[in-house]
Amino acid sequence: MSAVRALHDAVICEPLRTPVGGFGGVFRDVPVTTLAATVLRGLVERTGITSGDIDDVVFGQGYANGEAAAIGRIAALDAGLDVEVPGLQLDRRCGSGVQALIYAAMQVQTGMSDLVIAGGAESMSRTEFYSTDMRWGTRRPSVEFHDRLAKPRVNSGGERFPVEGGMIETAENLRREYSIGRAEQDAYAAESHTRAVRARDTGLFDDETVPVTVTRRGKDPVTVTADEHPRRDVTVEQLAELRPIRARVDPDATVTAGNACGQNDAAAAAIVTTPENAARLGLRPYVRLVSWGVAGVEPHRMGIGPVPAVAKALARTDLSLDDIGLIEVNEAFAAQVLACAREWKLTDEDIRDRFNVNGSGISLGHPVGATGGRILAGLVREMERRSVRYGVETMCIGGGQGIAAVFENVRL
Secondary structure, rough: OOOOOOOOOOOEEEEEOOOOOOOOOOOOOOOOHHHHHHHHHHHHHOOOOOOOOOEEEEEEEEOOOOOOHHHHHHHHOOOOOOOOOOOEEOOEEEEEHHHHHHHHHHHOOOOOOEEEEEEEEEEEOOOOEEEEOOOOOOOOOOOOOOOOHHHHHHHHOOOOOOOOOOOHHHHHHHHOOOOOOHHHHHHHHHHHHHHHHHHHOOOOOOHHHHHHHOOOOOOOOOEOOOOOOOOOOOOHHOOOOOOOOOOOOOOOOOOOOOOOOOOOOEEEEEEEOOHHHHHHOOOOOOOEEEEEEEEOOOHHHHHHHHHHHHHHHHHHOOOOOHOEEEEEEOOHHHHHHHHHHHHHOOOOOHHHHEOOOOOOOHHHOHHHHHHHHHHHHHHHHHHHHHOOOOOEEEEEEEOOEEEOOOEEOOOO
């Protein structure tokens, strides 16, 4: 008698997200666990699933700390799910949300789980300063504190591959390698904001968004329903006036706060299950996971990571990039996105019609652990609106990695 199980299809149902808050903005005082529990509760309410239907909750988080241990578990508890529902936390930096989805899919594909909630959450506004010098006391006249947001950006290459200038240096390296000028980066950034504002104004994000109620001492509660980061008034001329961040150490520097992604707060979650279980529960899947890939690159060129990751994901299928109707990249930096586009030999028409069509990290923001789920929520709905059969979600990852997932529209 064989114990080998046949692999199942893994389909994604009802991916949702909170609005994306700006750095120090509307969610400044909202714990990351509240964001996570809010989107999870919204997912349960919209779909009607119960605790008994959920085998696991897998959440990504890039800036974890003692305030939210194993955030998938805390999100489940705080959302009101039964104590029998387990949960975990993972970190593949910017790729954490996609990795959560992939792990959830593998649990379902192997038959070890029937339904997993996959997502991620981040509060970059509340990420702390910390010290490693105080546990056993200190005789020093002062104690050094480290910014948990900044430290991983310079140490993610480990001892052998230091990147002293952090992620901004990696973007400048690609700018130099691919001859990407400042004007081209600013034009791309301005267009990202234009696309995001247009999508927000026309209600394209409404169906994918779970409102968050914010309560502050002495003030009436405020319900946040829309993304805070996109700016209506961004122009190329305004962006051109910004000073490059590394101008003091690199006279040719081009990366500014305007053509780089934001630091943001948000949460996202989706149901991953089999087609049969979805039908039993009355769920209607959007897409199935066709393939995925993860790749390593030099830490000082981390932004090019999507290129080998997409190549790996597509190599396991009979598809090429020409078959992909929508491509979503996390938009860490305009220079990084344009470098990937160069490698993929995308035309101006490709970038206009099938590439980050409703904005991405520069305009919508990059709440690291939640970004994969944020992108997924928009991608699958845009695939339905356009009757696109295949879509790809991919992102660069600090430390020199890339991750990619290929999805097929099951609603055609």
